[in-house]
Amino acid sequence: MMEGRLSGVRKGAWSQTEDELLRECVQLYGEGKWHLVPQRAGLNRCRKSCRLRWLNYLKPNIKRGDFGEDEVDLMIRLHKLLGNRWSLIAGRLPGRTSNDVKNYWNTNVRRKVQSHNRDEENNNNNNVKESERTWKPHQVIKPVPRALTKASSMVHGKSMSSSKVGVSEGVSAGCENWWETLLDDKEDNITVNNSTCFPVGKDGSFELWNEELDSIASEFFAEAETWSDFFLN
DNA sequence: AAGTGACTCAACCGCGATTGT
DNA sequence: GACAATCGCGGTTGAGTCACT
Numbered sequence: 001m002m003e004g005r006l007s008g009v010r011k012g013a014w015s016q017t018e019d020e021l022l023r024e025c026v027q028l029y030g031e032g033k034w035h036l037v038p039q040r041a042g043l044n045r046c047r048k049s050c051r052l053r054w055l056n057y058l059k060p061n062i063k064r065g066d067f068g069e070d071e072v073d074l075m076i077r078l079h080k081l082l083g084n085r086w087s088l089i090a091g092r093l094p095g096r097t098s099n100d101v102k103n104y105w106n107t108n109v110r111r112k113v114q115s116h117n118r119d120e121e122n123n124n125n126n127n128v129k130e131s132e133r134t135w136k137p138h139q140v141i142k143p144v145p146r147a148l149t150k151a152s153s154m155v156h157g158k159s160m161s162s163s164k165v166g167v168s169e170g171v172s173a174g175c176e177n178w179w180e181t182l183l184d185d186k187e188d189n190i191t192v193n194n195s196t197c198f199p200v201g202k203d204g205s206f207e208l209w210n211e212e213l214d215s216i217a218s219e220f221f222a223e224a225e226t227w228s229d230f231f232l233n
Numbered sequence: 234a235a236g237t238g239a240c241t242c243a244a245c246c247g248c249g250a251t252t253g254t
Numbered sequence: 255g256a257c258a259a260t261c262g263c264g265g266t267t268g269a270g271t272c273a274c275t
Contacts, residue, residue: 013243013269035260051262052244087263102264103242 010044014053018043022050023058056099063095067104075101076109 014022025041031054034047043050056062067075071093078089086098086105093101 011245032261034262046245047260048246048262049244055262056243084264098263099243106265107241 008044009046009049011049014057018045019053019058022053026054026058052099056097059097061095062097067096067108071096072104072109075105076113079105079109 021041021043022037025037025043029036029040034051037043037047037050038045041050045053074093075089078092082088084102086102090096090098090101
């Protein structure tokens with residue numbers, strides 16, 4: 001946390017010259033080692049600012065402009081599955097950055113989803129008496145740890161189920177091994193974890209893991225063979 | 234044309250996790 | 255194990271732009 005102490009570091013919008021310097025530096029030395037970038041590039045910026053500028057703006061293949069219908073649809077479904085894991089969501093939207101996704105969500109999608117939820121709530125209010133409404137908030141699946149150490153056997157392509165992985169506080173006791181069967185057939189998962197990992201609906205059924213999420217989860221997990229596919233670039 | 238409120242998005246901040254010594 | 259340095263993430267801010275009056 002030394003960055004805050006740096007004095008005289010330029011802030012605010014980036015100039016074209018600064019962009020050029022940063023681009024040249026990354027092309028020359030590659031991505032990473034961000035603490036060296038300001039010095040190497042001759043930029044009076046902190047490493048955080050450099051990293052952010054590269055990742056959100058200068059990096060090749062970044063898609064700009066409006067989100068397509070399919071992208072928004074995927075975003076909504078991934079958000080339902082992952083919560084505010086913007087980097088993970090962005091990872092599934094080619095050319096989009098986590099900042100883009102977050103901004104788009106906060107300005108466009110959130111409103112739509114909220115009004116949609118309000119509509120649904122109104123419908124529920126019409127159909128069900130307040131005392132009978134026992135739904136609980138959705139619990140989001142939180143893949144953890146966010147990153148793995150280089151020493152981790154999973155990183156080297158070994159079995160995912162044979163290694164110990166921490167479980168976030170968001171996952172209830174009783175499903176510590178949710179990750180062990182994550183890639184198995186989801187029916188098995190749900191049966192095993194019925195009362196712990198997933199929210200319970202009015203009649204004891206699952207609200208979260210419906211067919212819609214089944215498809216998106218399959219899509220999300222299908223490409224991954226090891227945990228490193230989820231957590232490491 | 235001027236004022237102003239809403240909106241967008243690039244950038245900053247704080248913090249937890251990881252890595253190196 | 256303790257500590258410092260670094261990385262990466264999500265939340266927040268604020269300048270610029272747009273739409274409306």
